Amino acid sequence: MPSQMSRNLAHSFFKVVSKLNSLFPPKQTTPRAERRRRHFLPPRPHFIHRLPVEILAWIFVLGAEDDDLLAVAVSHVCRTWRMTALRTPSLWRRIALVPEEQMCRERIHRAKACSLDVQLLPWRATRSRGIAPQRLDVHTVQLRMHLVLPYIHRWRSLEIVLPDYEPFLANAALSGCCVSHKRGRAPLLEELTLVYRNNDDSKEFCLFSGCTPHLRRLTLDGLRLAWLPSLFGRLVFLDYTHHAFSVGDDAVAELLAMLGVCAALRELRVLFPRRSPLAFVPPFRAQLGRVALRRLVCLHLRVETRDIPPDLTRLVTHLSTPSLISLHLTDIGHRRHTFPSLVHFMQSYPKLPSLQTVFVEYGWHGSFLRRRVTGR
Numbered sequence: 177m178p179s180q181m182s183r184n185l186a187h188s189f190f191k192v193v194s195k196l197n198s199l200f201p202p203k204q205t206t207p208r209a210e211r212r213r214r215h216f217l218p219p220r221p222h223f224i225h226r227l228p229v230e231i232l233a234w235i236f237v238l239g240a241e242d243d244d245l246l247a248v249a250v251s252h253v254c255r256t257w258r259m260t261a262l263r264t265p266s267l268w269r270r271i272a273l274v275p276e277e278q279m280c281r282e283r284i285h286r287a288k289a290c291s292l293d294v295q296l297l298p299w300r301a302t303r304s305r306g307i308a309p310q311r312l313d314v315h316t317v318q319l320r321m322h323l324v325l326p327y328i329h330r331w332r333s334l335e336i337v338l339p340d341y342e343p344f345l346a347n348a349a350l351s352g353c354c355v356s357h358k359r360g361r362a363p364l365l366e367e368l369t370l371v372y373r374n375n376d377d378s379k380e381f382c383l384f385s386g387c388t389p390h391l392r393r394l395t396l397d398g399l400r401l402a403w404l405p406s407l408f409g410r411l412v413f414l415d416y417t418h419h420a421f422s423v424g425d426d427a428v429a430e431l432l433a434m435l436g437v438c439a440a441l442r443e444l445r446v447l448f449p450r451r452s453p454l455a456f457v458p459p460f461r462a463q464l465g466r467v468a469l470r471r472l473v474c475l476h477l478r479v480e481t482r483d484i485p486p487d488l489t490r491l492v493t494h495l496s497t498p499s500l501i502s503l504h505l506t507d508i509g510h511r512r513h514t515f516p517s518l519v520h521f522m523q524s525y526p527k528l529p530s531l532q533t534v535f536v537e538y539g540w541h542g543s544f545l546r547r548r549v550t551g552r
Contacts (some may be wrong), residue, residue: 225256232257233264244272244301247283265290269332273320274300274310280323291332291364294324296349298339312338318348325352328360328384333367341374346381346399353383361387369395373449378421383407403434411438415445418487423451428464428490435467435495444469445476447508448485468496475500479539480508484517493524500528504535511539518542 224232240246247268251261261267268286270293284292296317299307317338324331336349350370353360362384368391375398382402391410397417401407416434418427427448435441475497477488507515515521518540 229260233260233267236261236264236267240267240270244270245303262286269293270295271324272297272300273323277323280320284324284327289330292324292327292330293333294331294335296320296336296338298337312340312345313342314344314348317345318351321349321352328353328362329364331362331365333369334362334365335367335369336371337369338372339374341376344377346372346375346377350381350383350399354381356382356385358385360385362391363387363389366390367393370399370401371395371397373398373417375399375419378419403437405437408434408437410440412440412442414438414441414443417447417449420449420451424487425464425490427487428494431491432465432467432494435469436465438469440471441469442471443474443476444472445478446488446491447478447480448487450481464490464494466494466496468498470496470498472497472500474502474504476504476506478506478508479515482509482511482515484515484521489517489521489524492521493526496526497528499530501530502533502535503528503531505537505540506535507538507540509539513539514542515539 236246236250239250243249247261251258265286265288268283269290271280271283271287272295273280296312298309298312300310302308334353338345338349349372353362365384365388368383368388378400380400380402382404384407386402386404386406388407389410391407393413394408394411395415397415398419400419400421416431418431422430431446435444477492479485479488519542
């Protein structure tokens with residue numbers, strides 16, 4: 177138990193504290209003073225600023241894949257975001273070739289040593305998150321491609337879409353990529369898209385000095401390319417729309433020769449577009465080579481005409497796809513009636529022992545097809 181002396185000291189201390197409280201009462205704060213006090217306190221940081229910089233930068237990079245102007249938008253939000261954006265080279269890798277040449281040069285500078293995604297499209301993104309058309313003539317295309325050709329060794333992807341016809345337009349877009357020198361190689365290129373349906377230049381373009389060791393995806397429409405194994409031997413995806421310079425068995429033989437190079441192909445999309453009614457169709461050849469695509473698992477057969485092109489029917493009879501799992505029969509024209517030659521097509525189509533899924537739409541739909549697929 178506490179002694180008498182300790183109790184007396186505690187009582188005396190209590191009396192002193194009470195006396196001091198009566199002499200100096202606590203200051204009463206008014207609501208206005210409280211607001212002023214809160215005003216001078218440092219603000220609480222927003223929860224998004226608690227994210228690590230690496231995660232924030234990765235969010236920016238993912239968003240920039242769908243929005244060309246996101247990199248510019250986030251760099252104008254605050255000082256932290258601007259510093260994060262400027263120190264993330266992969267955020268600036270997409271180089272959309274637009275009239276603002278200085279903006280393209282600034283993006284290339286900010287990307288530093290990062291690989292580049294080059295786009296030449298007939299439209300451009302606007303600040304209102306819309307798109308606006310842009311005219312692509314010979315001089316414009318050549319000037320904009322000249323801006324990025326010195327960095328061809330850093331290209332990760334190239335996308336060129338030319339919708340309007342103009343003489344020598346294909347040559348203006350691709351001549352810089354056909355240099356037979358080591359500076360014309362594209363060692364980092366993974367994806368290539370070349371679309372020019374109205375092309376009238378029948379020559380073959382030999383791209384990138386025959387060297388693209390990492391090219392895996394190709395979309396080709398209306399153009400002829402020199403199909404070298406060093407260029408396209410490692411493709412796993414091919415979206416091919418045939419050009420207008422060969423028809424009939426000549427077109428089938430050309431496509432079979434191309435597919436013979438793509439031994440690693442896993443997905444193939446084929447379209448034989450509309451041709452001029454005056455086009456000369458050569459007679460069928462007695463012999464055509466047979467190509468085996470042993471790794472192909474997905475095949476898209478597309479039709480945009482009123483009936484299945486004979487070229488497509490002839491092609492499938494010379495393709496061997498022992499590992500095919502998924503077959504897509506696509507009607508781009510959305511016909512309400514069954515294709516007249518559907519029965520002949522399905523009778524000519526070889527059996528697919530490993531097939532698991534068939535997607536059928538519009539003109540491809542018919543009772544004979546159901547019996548052929550289901551076996552009933």
